[in-house]
Amino acid sequence: MKKIKAFVDMEKEEAYLNTMAQKGWALVKYSAFSVYTFRKIQPTSSNYRVDYRAFRYKEDLEEYKAMFEDSGWVHVCGSRRSGSQYFLPKTDATQDEDIFSDLASKAARYKRWYRSALGGVLISIPLFAVAIANGKLFGYSYFDPSTWFLTPGLWEKSGSDFWSAFFLELPFVILRILPLLMMFVGVLYAILSVKAYRIYKKSLNKN
Amino acid sequence: MNLNKLLPLSETTFYIMLSLREPLHGYAIMQNVEALSNGKVRIAAGTLYGAIENLTKQMMIKEVEVENQDKRRRVYALTSYGKKLLASEIERLKHLIAISSDLL
Known part of the structure; x- marks a missing residue:
């Protein structure tokens, strides 16, 4: 299923993705022109986290992803130039955590x-x-x-x-x-x- | 370069710089900071990535080559500027501790 939605407020975007997961839709891809692609899943409570970052080189994105994966996050989607980067907890340890530790x-x-x-x-x-x-x-x-x-x-x-x-x-x-x-x-x-x-x-x- | 402009360091920055006296990659920094602070300071991935980016721009840390390096995990260490900055921050903190111990 595809949805077009535009968010500036990333906390609202995170809340939206969590609501979708509650309804049984998991984010697969975010593409240009604010198109969100979802796939059907068992309804679940989620802890989506959104960062905004574009990378000059592919290696920079890879290092960024590795840092998140090492510390208990799954990089759901986001490319070198997409800007928005989406994460989900990989383990119970990050189930209620944030990807940022200061304001x-x-x-x-x-x-x-x-x-x-x-x-x-x-x-x-x-x-x-x-x-x-x-x-x-x-x-x-x-x-x-x-x-x-x-x-x-x-x-x-x-x-x-x-x-x-x-x-x-x-x-x-x-x-x-x-x-x-x-x-x-x-x-x-x-x-x-x-x-x-x-x-x-x-x-x-x-x- | 006027290092004093960068003082005082935030607690996060202080712990990161203290960890980078020896070359470490991102996740190793997180683990080291957690250990140094007895589990009190846990730097999240997004925050650490931004801090590394800032410190690199300010030339306080730099990427270094190590043996058997994993391409996805860049290793960083303090530069000579970074060492000076850390030393002057420690001096500043020592002074604060000294005067408050005298007064209290």
Whole structure:
């Protein structure tokens, strides 16, 4: 079973995965665009733990995984570039434990999160500038969808004439407005990183 | 490098650095810290990984080559900066103990 869910708050994400396990669904994989893949299991109470960390080299991820495995955790999923890393207790010793033993390091996962999200925002800024320049150059406005189509007289056509011309141009339109879509992603990243930053500050000041 | 900026060390950092007078890999650090503290300080994996990363960036510890090394378990040890930092932290703590023993 696949589910799409977006979490910034990793404690809520952990609680969600524990609830799913209680209902008989174990996490198999987390993939791009927040897709969680689950498989059917016997309902069980779990202690999922989430870290956020991306690695430059595969060897770095391997060392990280070994450190967790040695100390009683199973690395459920997470790749070099996925960011989110998911863990479950391997033994009874870690059944009620956390993967962090102090507040500062537990909060630092949000710092890594918002830093990588800010990377997404920075990439989207020049793309947006290119998009505006392109629009000026080719005479279409991002704020008026009817100008995205450049086929002469398209909007005066009707019936199958219209639809065939419409779909013929649609792929080019999508390419044309791609920078706009990227900008939306950039704005989304900006909102999410502000949220992650707030959680970071809040979790640093707990207790 | 101004080492005093890094003082005082957190308890976790102190125990990790104290353990790395000799080369150890991640899990061995955890075990050593637990033993040194009579089971009171148990560093979790996520915290240790972050601490090793920070100490490496600050050049207080570095990865070292050892014989029969397991590729997945990198071994770390104090650098000369790290040794100096640890020594000045111990001096600082000694001073605190000395003045409080005099006063109480």
